[in-house]
Amino acid sequence: MTAAEIVNKLDLQVFSGENGLNRKVSGGYVSDLLSDVMGNADEGQVWITLQTHKNVMAIASLKELAAVILVNGNKPDEDTARQSNEEEIPLLGTSMSAFEITGKLYELIKK
Template identity: 55%
Template structure:
């Protein structure tokens, strides 16, 4: 799996940054797709993008503790208040897609494996 720059991922997958527009130069080493927080704690790795439908502020705590590169919220879901300010504080952008987890994961996988 290759390393990409987050900004390129955002452009190619047509993601909408909801926060952290100034933080898109970081590297993406992979991705993890799950809505169970303990699963993400146990199995994601530093530098990965996290694809999820969870929108509450605990996603920022998990992403920060795991040093994840960014969070992609699927199906156009809108994060709860405070998520975006926490996102800026932790330096972890929240990105939005209208696609489902299955579709966005498939496209991101192709980018990372291409």
């Protein structure tokens, strides 16, 4: 499954990083603690979080994540979106809570 398919099936907003929508998604990780994601997320995963600052993209890039989903209608900071474009890692959004979007994403990619 690609990030683009997840955007379509879960009706997500694409803030930036469109050039990375063909990235393959291997799973997901949910956390708002940056060191937790740094230590425990893995390449190709989608990161679900409420953090909107630029360091999110630094971590997404270092960990080679497939995409980031901001929950609860949160919008990225301007420099966060800019770095997502540079790194070509999609920055996505939903009005759903972390709980809801995680459940839906899990259903979608477990098959």
